[in-house]
Amino acid sequence: MKVAITSRSNSMDSFLDPRFGRCAYFAIHDTETKETEFVKNPSKDVNEGAGPSAVKFIASYKVEKAVAGEFGFKIKSLMNQVNIQMIVIQEEKTIKEIVDMLNK
Amino acid sequence: MEIAFLSGKGGTGKSSICAAFISIAKNVIAVDCDVDAANLYLIFPPKNTIETNYISGKNAIIHQDKCTQCGLCKELCQFDAINIAEGKFEVDSISCDGCALCFRKCPTKAIEMVDSDDSKLYFGDFRNGSIIYGRLSPGEENSGKFISVVRSLAREKSKELGIEDIIIDGPPGIGCPFMSTITGVDKVVVVTEPSMSGLVDLKRSIDVAQSFMQEIYVIINKYDLNPEVTNQIKEYCLEKNIEIIAFLPFDKEVVDAMINGQTIIEYNSESDISNRIREAYQIVFKS
Amino acid sequence: MKIAIASGKGGTGKTFVSTNLFKTFESLGHSTLLVDCDVECPNSLLFFDLKKVSDTKVTEYRPIIDADKCVYCGLCYEYCEYKAIFYVPELKHIKVLDNLCHGCKACSIACKHGAIEDSSTEIGDVSFFSDSNSHIFVEGRLKEGKIASIPIIKSAIKEASLLSYEYLLMDSSPGTSCPFIQTAVRSDYIVLVAEPTPFGLSDLKQSVETLNSINKDYGVIINRSGLGDIKVYDYLKDNEIPIIAEIPFSKEIARYYSEGKLAVSHIEEVKILFEEISNKIMKNGNSIS
Incomplete structure (x- = not known):
């Protein structure tokens, strides 16, 4: 299963980015191969519709779960449409810590 | 905590009450989202201001040398933004929405999309923290979008400077800017006044705000100008289960404070109105 | 003749x-015909005892x-400048996001x-009202939760211009952005209402800047005079902007207003x-037209 995690930078030590639509990077983690790929969020700086574009972007990676500090009101319904489960983490955690949690 | 001040009308x-809250908060990020008519900076003049240009969108322009006057752009435009003046096709930049359909479809490629970047974003330090405000160039559209940019800058600065509280002075009305302001804030304070139009606008703003969030408070300003309507507002809030956190009397000192470049809290900290605002502040920030 | 009544704030x-x-x-x-163009918060008609005569729905284009039939080519997604098409080809999922669509x-x-089938959505309405003397009033109203006021x-x-009246008075949206300009460009003369306070002055300056950019003739009414300072007067004098009148601050006026009554x-x-x-x-208007 693949999981998208919002990340402030592009390494395992980076912290989770609280924003979903305008996060800096997505860490795409595969729980089977245990590999994590960092990809720039292309919708970070768009003027409008950053949320929907970000959903589209991670859906194209066929992820089943997404981790962020918050998901906007409008994003939730889109996530449901593409069957991506949302996980909210409010504490300051690194990508590595979150990946470890997912693999437990 | 991120709090937005709004008023239907x-x-x-x-703005005066929002400024008073900012004075009480002491260390705060003040955000002026009333980008049409930003005013907070008049009370809180910033130092070391950083100014950036903001691209508010794109507008189409028609290059006359390539235009064959076929009229396709005018036919396609949903915004009535193409005019014919003296046999020439021209884009009315006020009406142009920047959808780029004419640009994509022009058979002779006579249309170009250009950035509108006359709007500005300001950031600086003031006596109670940092202040962020924007100024749209005259007649610029899409202030909703601009507000999200102003707000994300506020959130970035809040992280960077370790200042937790963000207080936003919102725009009037209930359209796009209003919604961009309340999306994702923790609490909303709606400032109203006891007049028939004030009540109608209050209802409209609360209806919209309630579709987004739960924590909405009301402050009735100049409540003594019309006790009857004040009662109607009370009944309405009771029915909607919204807490009224302050009844503020009409007080000329609020204007005097403004002329003096101060908030009412700074101008006369012990006045009745200052005390009432402080109590309201406690209610909003304690929970 | 069309007259807009406006203010920066x-x-x-x-x-x-x-x-x-x-x-x-x-x-x-x-x-005279009164038209409420403050479509986000129309309330000038509250001051009259009126019955609705008719209304016209205002709609905006929406795709379905x-x-x-969709082959998931993505061309519509590419054409949309507003990111209003939620398109995930990998999952064969496509949908229009109504709140982003312009x-x-x-x-x-x-x-x-x-x-793509062409359809429309209601964004508001334009209503005609009548009082007991058969005076007609017009009001534009934006539907709650909709964003396109223009x-x-x-x-x-x-609609109002289709009726024949000597004067059309338009209560404009506040602010200096699009809604204000849309009313201003359609008028022959603009009355700016301003308060003599620092906030009022700052807003007035922006309105003036906007009106100068579209070359319209205007004058200023100073409302609640006596409540603020004199900087507004200095500004108007320095820029040779005519003051139409000053309306003094009075609790009595405020009271009648708050009760929905006309002070006159x-x-x-x-x-x-x-x-x-x-x-x-x-007089001003006629010298122009």
């Missing part, structure tokens, strides 16, 4:  | 001026995507497979003042 004293 | 008394001016124009024997129709033009302002003014019908001095204002505005 303008002139209810929203 | 709300609550300066724009609606107060519009409604009392309307009453005065009428009492001076001029046929037929998922059976109704530009680009997606429909882009689609080569007949998968089409409603445009159609309110268009109850306070003699206000009545006289508004007659002077009306005469000045008509």
